[in-house]
Amino acid sequence: xxxxxxxxxxxxxxxxxxxxxxxxxxxxTVYAFGVGELRETRDFERVNNAERAFEVFADNVADVARRxxxxxxxxxxxxxxxxxxGETMVNVSLDTTPATxxxxxxxxxxxxxxxxxxxxxxxxxxxxxxxxxxxRTDGNGPPRMTHEPDFIFDKDRAVVQLVRSxxxxxxxxxxxxxxxxxxxxxxxxxxxxxxxxxxxxxxxxTSPYAPAWGDYLESEGFTCDPYTDDSTDISCSxxxxxxxxxxxxxxxTTFE
Numbered sequence: 602x603x604x605x606x607x608x609x610x611x612x613x614x615x616x617x618x619x620x621x622x623x624x625x626x627x628x629x630t631v632y633a634f635g636v637g638e639l640r641e642t643r644d645f646e647r648v649n650n651a652e653r654a655f656e657v658f659a660d661n662v663a664d665v666a667r668r669x670x671x672x673x674x675x676x677x678x679x680x681x682x683x684x685x686x687g688e689t690m691v692n693v694s695l696d697t698t699p700a701t702x703x704x705x706x707x708x709x710x711x712x713x714x715x716x717x718x719x720x721x722x723x724x725x726x727x728x729x730x731x732x733x734x735x736x737r738t739d740g741n742g743p744p745r746m747t748h749e750p751d752f753i754f755d756k757d758r759a760v761v762q763l764v765r766s767x768x769x770x771x772x773x774x775x776x777x778x779x780x781x782x783x784x785x786x787x788x789x790x791x792x793x794x795x796x797x798x799x800x801x802x803x804x805x806x807t808s809p810y811a812p813a814w815g816d817y818l819e820s821e822g823f824t825c826d827p828y829t830d831d832s833t834d835i836s837c838s839x840x841x842x843x844x845x846x847x848x849x850x851x852x853x854t855t856f857e
Contacts (some may be wrong), residue, residue: 647680648739651720651728654678657750658718658782663733665785665786666764666850672785674857677720683775684782684856686768687719689731689808693761693847695793696801696838710792710847716766717808718782718854729810732764734817736810743830746813754821757843759802762850763792769855781857786850793847802839811835813818 654677661673677684694709717731726739733750753760767787774780804823806814815825815835827836 617727645819647682647722647725648737650678650680650730651682651722652737652747653734655718655720655728655730659730659733659735659748662764662784662852664729665784665852666762666789667751672783675782675784676779677779677782678724679720679775679780680721680722680779681775683773684719684720684780685773686766687715687717687729687731687809689715689806689810691715691732691763691807692805692806693763693793694803695795695845696803697798705803707793710763710849713763713765713849715763716768719765731808731810733762734814744813746810746817749817752821754823754839757799757841759839759842759844760846760848765849765851766854767851769853770857774856783855783857785853785855787853788847788851791848792848793845796843797846798843799843800845802842803846804837805834807834809833 642824654675658675658677661675664670664673680689690712692710697708715731717729719725719727719729724740726737726742728735728737731746733752734746735748736744736746738744751762804814804818808814811832811834812828814829815832815837818835818837818839819825821837821839823837825835828835
């Protein structure tokens with residue numbers, strides 16, 4: 602009786618090898634490309650969550666600075682991030698040319714340090730609050746403003762309230778914890794006021810987020826000197842403003 606070779610065993614082994622190789626290739630592809638995308642998605646959501654928390658913080662500061670609340674507390678989940686302070690300098694000035702009566706009056710607020718509250722999320726990005734504005738960066742992306750300050754720029758009127766944060770106690774907290782920022786108003790003063798001949802209102806901002814300020818001011822009708830995403834100084838002006846009120850509010854912020 603002649604024996605014939607049975608190819609079924611060979612076919613099953615070959616099929617197993619092909620399926621196993623396909624599984625290994627799929628896992629390798631997911632690991633090589635999918636993990637990076639998942640990490641980027643996770644980091645993006647972390648910055649989104651921080652941004653939403655800072656919008657709540659901005660509203661709470663507005664309660665204290667504008668609406669007369671004695672104090673407000675805001676909770677933020679740090680999630681392996683650091684909460685501290687940054688640096689932003691603002692100078693608002695009036696250009697009264699040609700000279701008008703009273704031109705010997707103070708036409709500049711001088712340089713005001715806003716001491717913005719900043720949350721740094723390691724390599725994911727950063728979110729900060731400065732005088733009513735919430736701004737963010739995503740990884741190496743350009744800075745942008747996601748929540749505008751409560752400034753008023755009408756046809757012939759400008760009302761600007763500069764909120765200056767003064768740290769009390771520790772200036773940095775971090776780790777995996779729930780942090781609380783307590784805000785208390787300490788003072789309010791009017792720095793500039795005009796109700797006469799139209800003037801040119803000029804904003805000078807020095808900050809790592811200067812481009813975001815430039816984009817915002819241009820959207821409000823200002824004309825800005827040329828700047829790039831890497832600029833740290835911007836200068837923008839608004840012509841023919843008849844009524845100007847520039848107020849500085851100082852708030853005390855404590856990390857708990």
